[in-house]
Amino acid sequence: MAQPDSQELGQATTAIHSRAQPDNKTRRYDRQLRLWAASGQSALESSRTLVISASATATSILKNLVLPGIGHFTLLDPNTVSPADAGNNFFLNGYASIGKNRAEEAVPLLTELNESVDGKASIKSVDELLRTDEGRQWIKDFSLVIAHNLPKDTLESLSSLLWEDLINPPLIVVRSAGFLADFFIQFHEQCIIEPHSESFPSLRLTQPFPALVEWADSIDYDGLDPTEHAHIPFPIILVKQAQKWRAEHGGELPKVYKDKQLFKSQIKDLQKKLDEENFEEAEAQVWRITSDVLLPSEIKELFSLTPLTTSTDPSNAAFHALLQTLKLFVESPEGPRCLPLTSTLPDVHTDTESYVRLQRMYKEQAGKEAALFKKILSETYPDKPVDDSMVDLFVKNTHHVKCLRGRKWGSWEEDKSAIVESLEVYPKETSTHLAISALWSLQAKGIDVTEEALTADILSQLPAGTTLPDELDNAIGELTRAPTADLPNTAAFLGGMIAQEAIKMITKQYVPVNGYCVVDLVDTWTGIVGRA
Amino acid sequence: MNGNSTSSDWDGRYFHVDQILDKAGPRTDESFVPGDQVKDFLRNNCKILVIGAGGLGCEILANLALSGFKDIHVIDMDTIDISNLNRQFLFRQKDVGKPKALVAAEFIMNRVPGVKVTPYYGKIQDKDEDYYMQFNLVVCGLDSVEARRWINATLVNMVDPENPESLKPLIDGGTEGFKGQARVILPTVSSCYECSLDMLNKPTAFPICTIANTPRLPEHCIEWASVLEWPRVYGDKKLDTDDPEHIGWLYDVASKRAKEFKIEGVTWSLTQGVVKNIIPAIASTNAIIAASCCNEAFKIATSSAAYLNNYFMLIGTEGVYSYTFEHERRKECPVCGGESLDISIRKDWTVERLIEMLVEKQDIQIKKPSLSTPTKQIYFQAPPQLEQATRPNLEKKVSELVEEGGEITVTASTLPFNLSLRITYT
Numbered sequence: 019m020a021q022p023d024s025q026e027l028g029q030a031t032t033a034i035h036s037r038a039q040p041d042n043k044t045r046r047y048d049r050q051l052r053l054w055a056a057s058g059q060s061a062l063e064s065s066r067t068l069v070i071s072a073s074a075t076a077t078s079i080l081k082n083l084v085l086p087g088i089g090h091f092t093l094l095d096p097n098t099v100s101p102a103d104a105g106n107n108f109f110l111n112g113y114a115s116i117g118k119n120r121a122e123e124a125v126p127l128l129t130e131l132n133e134s135v136d137g138k139a140s141i142k143s144v145d146e147l148l149r150t151d152e153g154r155q156w157i158k159d160f161s162l163v164i165a166h167n168l169p170k171d172t173l174e175s176l177s178s179l180l181w182e183d184l185i186n187p188p189l190i191v192v193r194s195a196g197f198l199a200d201f202f203i204q205f206h207e208q209c210i211i212e213p214h215s216e217s218f219p220s221l222r223l224t225q226p227f228p229a230l231v232e233w234a235d236s237i238d239y240d241g242l243d244p245t246e247h248a249h250i251p252f253p254i255i256l257v258k259q260a261q262k263w264r265a266e267h268g269g270e271l272p273k274v275y276k277d278k279q280l281f282k283s284q285i286k287d288l289q290k291k292l293d294e295e296n297f298e299e300a301e302a303q304v305w306r307i308t309s310d311v312l313l314p315s316e317i318k319e320l321f322s323l324t325p326l327t328t329s330t331d332p333s334n335a336a337f338h339a340l341l342q343t344l345k346l347f348v349e350s351p352e353g354p355r356c357l358p359l360t361s362t363l364p365d366v367h368t369d370t371e372s373y374v375r376l377q378r379m380y381k382e383q384a385g386k387e388a389a390l391f392k393k394i395l396s397e398t399y400p401d402k403p404v405d406d407s408m409v410d411l412f413v414k415n416t417h418h419v420k421c422l423r424g425r426k427w428g429s430w431e432e433d434k435s436a437i438v439e440s441l442e443v444y445p446k447e448t449s450t451h452l453a454i455s456a457l458w459s460l461q462a463k464g465i466d467v468t469e470e471a472l473t474a475d476i477l478s479q480l481p482a483g484t485t486l487p488d489e490l491d492n493a494i495g496e497l498t499r500a501p502t503a504d505l506p507n508t509a510a511f512l513g514g515m516i517a518q519e520a521i522k523m524i525t526k527q528y529v530p531v532n533g534y535c536v537v538d539l540v541d542t543w544t545g546i547v548g549r550a
Numbered sequence: 551m552n553g554n555s556t557s558s559d560w561d562g563r564y565f566h567v568d569q570i571l572d573k574a575g576p577r578t579d580e581s582f583v584p585g586d587q588v589k590d591f592l593r594n595n596c597k598i599l600v601i602g603a604g605g606l607g608c609e610i611l612a613n614l615a616l617s618g619f620k621d622i623h624v625i626d627m628d629t630i631d632i633s634n635l636n637r638q639f640l641f642r643q644k645d646v647g648k649p650k651a652l653v654a655a656e657f658i659m660n661r662v663p664g665v666k667v668t669p670y671y672g673k674i675q676d677k678d679e680d681y682y683m684q685f686n687l688v689v690c691g692l693d694s695v696e697a698r699r700w701i702n703a704t705l706v707n708m709v710d711p712e713n714p715e716s717l718k719p720l721i722d723g724g725t726e727g728f729k730g731q732a733r734v735i736l737p738t739v740s741s742c743y744e745c746s747l748d749m750l751n752k753p754t755a756f757p758i759c760t761i762a763n764t765p766r767l768p769e770h771c772i773e774w775a776s777v778l779e780w781p782r783v784y785g786d787k788k789l790d791t792d793d794p795e796h797i798g799w800l801y802d803v804a805s806k807r808a809k810e811f812k813i814e815g816v817t818w819s820l821t822q823g824v825v826k827n828i829i830p831a832i833a834s835t836n837a838i839i840a841a842s843c844c845n846e847a848f849k850i851a852t853s854s855a856a857y858l859n860n861y862f863m864l865i866g867t868e869g870v871y872s873y874t875f876e877h878e879r880r881k882e883c884p885v886c887g888g889e890s891l892d893i894s895i896r897k898d899w900t901v902e903r904l905i906e907m908l909v910e911k912q913d914i915q916i917k918k919p920s921l922s923t924p925t926k927q928i929y930f931q932a933p934p935q936l937e938q939a940t941r942p943n944l945e946k947k948v949s950e951l952v953e954e955g956g957e958i959t960v961t962a963s964t965l966p967f968n969l970s971l972r973i974t975y976t
């Protein structure tokens with residue numbers, strides 16, 4: 019059947035697809051490249067992560083970073099493998115590893131997962147490193163530091179060191195005992211151009227650009243044949259109907275419920291026969307007229323955000339330059355007085371020709387606005403060129419960009435009223451976090467872990483007369499049961515969680531957690547307290 | 551075992567896990583007896599089945615082994631592909647092409663001494679109830695909806711109220727990118743997989759008329775190549791989406807069509823993504839979901855702590871958002887509900903229209919349904935003779951064949967259960 023046809027096709031095009039076929043590396047990483055693309059991958063590959071402690075949790079975290087291909091990691095641990103370590107850590111050689119250094123035993127089993135990752139073991143102690151300038155500098159030279167179950171004092175020095183300067187790497191503090199855990203990312207600022215938000219950017223139908231208006235004006239519903247009528251793209255229908263409404267309502271768009279319903283029914287009435295999908299689509303997309311957001315308030319807020327200092331991370335500096343350019347763009351009389359237009363259209367029920375025409379219109383207009391943006395950028399920052407691909411990416415994502423400000427690990431606890439309030443609003447999450455902090459505090463003081471001692475420590479941190487929620491009993495009960503347990507499943511769970519956050523921090527894509535993420539694997543929940 | 555350390559077992563090995571097994575916690579059921587008995591059950595008597603040795607399966611096997619399960623069975627019908635290596639951490643480049651179940655089992659046994667992993671390289675449907683009856687628990691890490699529906703229905707059907715041992719807890723996990731879910735199903739007691747079918751994302755389907763006449767997106771061109779052009783050119787030859795030559799052909803044909811219609815964006819990766827329905831997958835999300843599945847398995851096997859009731863959903867794209875809730879049983883669930891599903895249709899609907907509706911219905915998701923009433927056959931998809939004999943009914947009105955309030959039994963070769971519909975007319 020039709021054999022010649024296939025041969026013809028095959029011969030004519032072999033050359034095309036053999037060039038397009040992905041190489042081995044792309045094939046290996048295919049399932050993750052579909053999330054963070056080549057840009058995210060190259061960020062991962064140039065990252066250098068320090069992991070402190072070679073516990074089961076720490077090696078689980080590393081496994082999930084080595085597999086997707088981070089550039090380099092160092093695993094720091096002066097301790098030898100105990101029989102308990104050999105039993106709960108997958109990245110040790112079981113019984114044979116007992117008595118050997120934990121980091122040195124684990125690293126070969128981790129690097130073996132992905133030959134493109136460079137991994138090193140260091141048998142130094144973090145406390146020693148923190149004591150010398152050289153050691154402190156060594157820690158600061160990494161791009162990310164992750165610490166699991168370090169003692170309270172060590173955590174305090176480490177977090178202070180890394181908080182000292184804006185250019186220091188972020189720190190992820192992970193604490194776990196039995197079924198309970200919490201973790202916190204200490205960072206000054208995280209600028210995210212690609213948060214991969216699922217919200218849709220405005221198609222600017224309430225403030226249509228000339229080409230859209232022209233098309234909408236040219237439509238005479240009654241003059242079209244049935245096929246043409248059924249193929250008017252929904253953005254054109256909406257622009258036309260919005261203009262009609264405005265003309266009849268003193269320039270206003272439908273705002274109250276009744277008017278919105280009326281607007282909808284007017285579109286419905288335009289249908290010439292049942293089931294005209296383009297009109298049904300227009301009806302379903304009426305929110306693009308009634309709730310069109312040309313300048314989201316979150317983006318407007320960013321305009322007044324002052325950069326931390328000039329010495330910050332160069333890519334953050336570029337982000338702030340772009341943000342200020344965006345502000346000028348919005349204010350510019352030459353521009354649309356809102357965010358630049360998106361160049362990507364959703365699918366629209368219409369014929370190919372109309373769709374391609376609409377798509378070209380959006381591309382052209384978006385191109386013009388991007389050119390204006392670049393002009394403003396080069397005029398405003400003549401001596402600070404920003405990489406062109408970063409500018410394009412930023413312009414494409416102006417509806418979504420984010421700039422998070424973090425805080426120092428442990429600083430939330432200094433705000434007693436915030437804790438008291440959090441105990442009322444998030445009793446189980448806050449209790450669990452406080453109970454873990456109390457456990458760390460008892461261990462630092464060498465006090466036996468009992469329910470009474472944990473409760474007393476928590477109360478000593480809170481204003482007199484604070485009532486503790488009943489949920490606290492669940493947390494302190496679990497902690498006294500298993501104060502030093504690094505359970506395989508908890509370790510694996512945290513291994514996934516922390517790696518996800520590390521990937522978000524490194525790629526600057528997606529949105530990392532801000533505050534303490536608290537985990538309870540008895541009832542299996544996670545929650546957040548102490549957001550910055 | 552006490553005081554006796556060898557390379558396959560040693561003192562202090564379970565120091566971490568034993569902190570849980572030696573003492574009850576505040577949310578531990580009263581029936582829990584801490585100490586040697588529960589450890590002995592976990593390590594010497596408990597038999598657990600893992601379905602799937604892929605992204606979740608590799609993680610599940612490692613976690614179970616470290617938790618102290620020593621008799622683990624694993625089923626998987628796939629072989630290792632290079633695109634698995636970014637997350638399926640028991641496999642290496644040299645293993646590409648080998649059966650996942652076998653390689654995974656061997657890796658675990660080498661790394662975690664004293665654990666026995668019995669692999670089966672094949673389909674879950676190859677095994678019967680006697681096979682599934684031997685396990686205490688089943689943990690499922692699959693990416694196929696069909697296979698999950700099958701194992702779910704099989705385990706629900708196996709429950710014999712007279713025999714408590716016949717109730718096999720099913721722990722199911724699934725991931726997509728930075729999102730995932732884990733759940734505990736106690737067949738016939740709590741909501742089953744089928745009960746929650748409507749929670750699945752609707753698969754993107756492109757109407758044939760768009761593909762054939764009004765392509766707009768690169769995806770439309772790719773669908774044109776795979777759905778229309780491939781069978782036209784190659785007839786009955788099956789499209790093998792794992793064969794780069796086949797993907798290459800589709801890519802070429804789709805690119806040509808895209809060029810003709812001035813559509814941009816056909817790439818190799820998109821072609822592969824569309825025809826294989828690729829779901830993004832990363833190690834970290836699999837680790838989280840597999841860990842929660844194994845944690846539930848551990849808690850259920852040992853009664854050492856309360857377990858998940860019954861659904862944990864995680865969204866990691868924007869911060870860490872999770873939601874733990876009790877998914878309710880559906881009384882009209884075709885697997886565990888026992889009541890028939892009320893369907894109201896128009897009096898002038900044909901059998902063909904009803905079938906179309908069933909295929910589209912999110913809480914049913916049936917591919918090629920066959921229909922019958924207690925007294926007659928309405929339409930059968932197979933065997934060919936029966937299909938031919940019942941085909942004329944497709945154009946008949948349902949109301950001519952089934953009276954008001956009458957029942958229709960729906961079957962499909964992919965499902966191990968019948969769906970019963972009660973028809974009313976509007």
Ligand SMILES: [Zn+2]
Pocket residue numbers: 741742743744745746879880883884885886887
């Ligand atoms: Zn059910």
